[in-house]
Amino acid sequence: MFLVIAVVSAIAVAMTHTVTLFSGQHSWYNLSGKGSDVPCLKCHADIGAEMNTTGAHVNVACDGCHRTDESVGYASDWEGNIEPGQGGHSASTEECMICHTRTAPTNFTHYYLGDECSDCHYYSGPLPFIAPAAGGFDLTGDTGDTGEKAAHLIFVQESLEDPLMEGANEACVQCHTEVSVNVSYYIPQGYKIELNRECGWEVNISCYNFTYVEGS
Template identity: 35%
Template sequence: MSVSGRVLLGIVILLAVGVLVLPSTVSLFAGQHDWYNIDNPENDIPCQKCHADVFDELSNSPYHINFSGGTANQADEADCGACHQAAAVVGGGLTLANGSGAFGSPGKEAHAAASISCMWCHGYPGNFTAPTAGGFGISGDPADTGAYAAHRPWVLSAMADNPANNTDLLTGPNEACIGCHTHVAVRINWTHAVSLEFNATNTGTGWTTENYNANGTAVRIVWGNAEGTGGLLYNGTTTKSWGTGTWP
């Protein structure tokens, strides 16, 4: 075999070996055999590795960043675990996986983190000294009737978690909780009554009014952005806005 033939054969052999070997080589990720230690009771897995956006929001908030086991006034894994692990176990009665012991224990309703309800901590009495979300008639406080709560229908609808009318987006009343208490943008399609209708009768000595009704309907689309400003679209024709914010 000539020199050029041997060179060509060598190239073919190298290519064949590359086809067989390289796929198994590049499929190995750096660090994939360096396991996190989960033997300790606290959360040892860095949540921010995947949830950097959530970690950034939490780091810029003065709330939910001072749970025990972590650094004061600074977001860390202890804060993540306080809500999505401890609250799930204590308030929600869930069983999560635990790495402690020789073989640990498996999770049941959730593995390492759960989608929690705000009320698991903010019910009555509040777990972990959390303030009670009273005034809706749902906290468990005997004095909590919620009789005059303007937002009670919203909270109760969110709590229903009914797939038939799409109220199961989040757990429990969380849609209402975050809609008011966080910077999440909202867009609401309101159906309002157009006018108040009633009868007014002159009795000769004064006036009486009765038969109060709401007359007609009008649709208003209201949006509120993350900056806390908003605007509306009235019956598709009239627009009005407040502030300088933009959607979302």
Template identity: 30%
Template sequence: MNRGIAFVFIFIAVASILMFTSTDVITLFANQHAFISISGTGNQISCTGCHHHIADELNHSAIHDDLNCEACHRFTGTGITFASGDGTGSTPGNESHAAYTPRCLDCHGGRGVWVVNKTGSSVHAPPAPAFNETGYGSNVSAHKPLVKQALDYNLSVGENEACLACHTNYSIKFGFRRPGYFNFTWNKGSGDSGSFTLSNIGYGPTNSTTVSKSESGAKHEFKAINQIKCEDCHSDIWHAANHSESNGHGSTRASHVCWKWYKSGSGGGGGHGGDDPMHNVTCVYSEYGISNCPNDCYDNITEYCMLSCHKPRINPSATIPPVFLETAHAAYRLSCYHCHNNTAYSNAFWSIPRGQYDTPEFEHSGGHDTIDDEALSEPLFLQAETCISCKRSGDRWGDGTYKAYTEPNNTMLYEGSPI
């Protein structure tokens, strides 16, 4: 496990979940006094008579619309006995009467389960990657803290708040807490391969950013997986990354990630003078259209977040950075160093705009060793800022004191001056 990772919990936390859907039982009185024979096999009480709004939501879902209410609310896989009037006599329920509230992981944990759908076929509920493992998988799965924290909220059972937040039109509000800024000093020895050191690391007072994911609020409206949008909950991050304007030093004002770096002497040409599509926000088609993109584009912001960094496609025949050998749900928690710090990771990542496996450049075998050791013992946030500050300061590249404000802010100072 990476040394920097554990620190991150101190700096990011989900402070609050404020809004949620209300359950519709508006037609409650319609069936309340109806007497229904329950002696046939299965459940004869129509759930939708009272809960018809929920049936509507499910019918508008991309997932689970083939399941009836009972498949989930009378799911037998957890050992609960439901009340039943099958045949003569009756079975009283145990732990629950006619219905229970399932955890998503009742079906999507372990190896998944088989469920009978509306047409009588057995369908497989696939396991939720990483979250189906003991302890919800490793710490490189970016949303493990979200799932663990959900256990402490009382809006839903178990981990459900976390699953609902991404997979449904549930509305939710997050408060992200981070240090308002970082400051640090680089000292570089002689030349490219000198002994780099990082010192005077400081963290500003905590800053809170609230992000609202406001949708219809419907918990039973399940999204197709490709409708889940990173920027719904991380609009602050996208705001910080999406600054394509020049900073006057050959780079851009973007923070969180950077893709453009003009090292002294190489101008717009060779060496590290690139404007590489791999992390380039102007290659996001939904935001910038096709004209700015060298080859193919990332279709949208989510594809950019994932393929450019948090879930890249990796050449199976390459030496794979250890972080990617772990299972992650939706996104990996990592920093620039995980990919750019080792010459062995050659041809490892699939970059959509280039349409070929690409080598992460400027791996430093030797020269940056000292710096990397010190940076890697810091939280991921600071690790990334050390790379970004150097690239953003253009041909000065390196030496000096920086102050980097965190997302959604985009200000970075070099020796007190904005860069």
């Protein structure tokens, strides 16, 4: 009899702890056309704090960038029609250049946003303000944007080919955020120059005696 009472008591205690353990761990979020109430800062508080200190983005909600590509197909409950999401659930990673070009982004949409127009656009003259173009790297579509004089052109071009982030975001993030960067490179200690004047001047320049440098 005492054994039965002990077993029942143990089960009751275990069930109480189980209910307590899972309490509040499952919540439903609104993914309607008024924006998402998913608590992004629950995981990305450091990014949120940094964004709130940079003037251009201080009034832009998370979904102002991460739920703006209509080609993705996000989860939603627009007008009660449940959509679980296809290309993305609550958010997607987008290229910084989706806004920072001189041309209008083809897939950008305000469909999911409840933000005010003035959060990103304001009138200061005959034309509405748009995000400044990230020129100097041959990425904006501007005919004068050749990037031929850019000191970091190769870095940006290599970022375009790297699968880690979208587009050239690796370069954007490493310069324009507080993320830690570890750079390894080789510095030439000497140059060899050969001149040939047989049929006009021909100059060949090569490097030698490289020194490995690592910094952050």
